[in-house]
Amino acid sequence: MADAKTLKCVVVTPEKAVLDESADFVVVPMFDGELGIALDRQPLIGRLGFGELRITQGSAVKHYYVDGGFVQVRGNVVTVLTSKAVSAKDINTQAALKPGHAETTPAAQEALEKNQQRARAQLRIAQKNQERSN
């Protein structure tokens, strides 16, 4: 790598490659909180939760919602593997608010909780996006 001193961020979903760009700083939503990744980070494989992915390029910041998955950091390449990645401005708050089906079995409860987490994370990011644009 000739100009090895930039961080590269790659976001892929099973349907398409969402993003492949260089970045200065990347924040990924881990299963237990956010994790910042700067240049020359130690190689890492981690599990993601539902939350916001922030990519800083100079003064611009890009915001994405990611739906769980994995992150791999290796040789200044951050790879985010997720089943769904949506740009903050494209989040459909109506769909996110749609209530999960009310069931009482533990599995359904768990699914419901997951859905709620998903919805909360999406709404949070959408709200923040709106505040920024105001």
Next chain:
Amino acid sequence: MANTRALVKRRKAIRNIRKITRTMELIATARFKKAMDRAVEADAFTRKIAELAADLAASATNLKHPLLEKRPEVKNAVLLILCSNRGLCGGYNASILREASGGLRQIQGDGIQLHLELSGKRAIAYFKFQGVAAEHTYTHFEDKPSFEQVDEVGSRYLADYIAGKIDRVDVAYMKFINASRQAPVVETLLPLSSLAPEPGRKVVTEEKKKPVEYEFLPSAEGILEEILPMSFKIRLFKCFLDSAVSEQIARRVAMKAATENAGEMIRDLSSKYNRARQAQITKEISEIIGGAAALK
């Protein structure tokens, strides 16, 4: 007289058919390109997951997970058959159903309780005719299956598998090998045969010689627990994508052949028509000559 008119009518009908098959061929070609692009996009994800899995396997040697273990006794098996919703695609559906019926008989022969699941109207109609009841049927997987839809099905399999309700998941579909070759196959997706999403393919990493020391968050086991379901789902998704691509290829080939046949038929009919017309003219002339000769 009636003969030539009938020929003209027929030729016209076949011309119209040719127009339709030609259009269908073009549509199938366009859809094939789109489906292919999707398959290629999905490939990037598959490759990455495979890489992750390989790295994981390299740094943690004794990995064990219920999804990886083969159960000693298989009592309940799921067979998912992926067909198309529409016909006019040559032997596509027939060859999948033939392969699937073989798998089905084998499962039943082993005394395993079968749970049949069908995708596509063609498969549903076929098994309805055969008198085999299906547990679940899907018709919403068109030529653009989305990951979310597949995720739903995959999650249910995983939940049932972990709960012990099913011991094996097989999928019968048309595997896409390359643009000119597709083969109907029955593949076992659960239990997972390996960590990687595609067992047949070797993962090529340049830095194979010196393994990277990874930091695992939360831990290698925790990652494994998540990556296995993902690996299963992506394989299932790949089956759906493969069958979508194969269907379009099959339709394109079938429609191409149909268009060519129609062209040949038109040529044939045209020459028949010309001959009939000429015969008619000759007949008329000879009648006139005959009539004129009789008057002399």
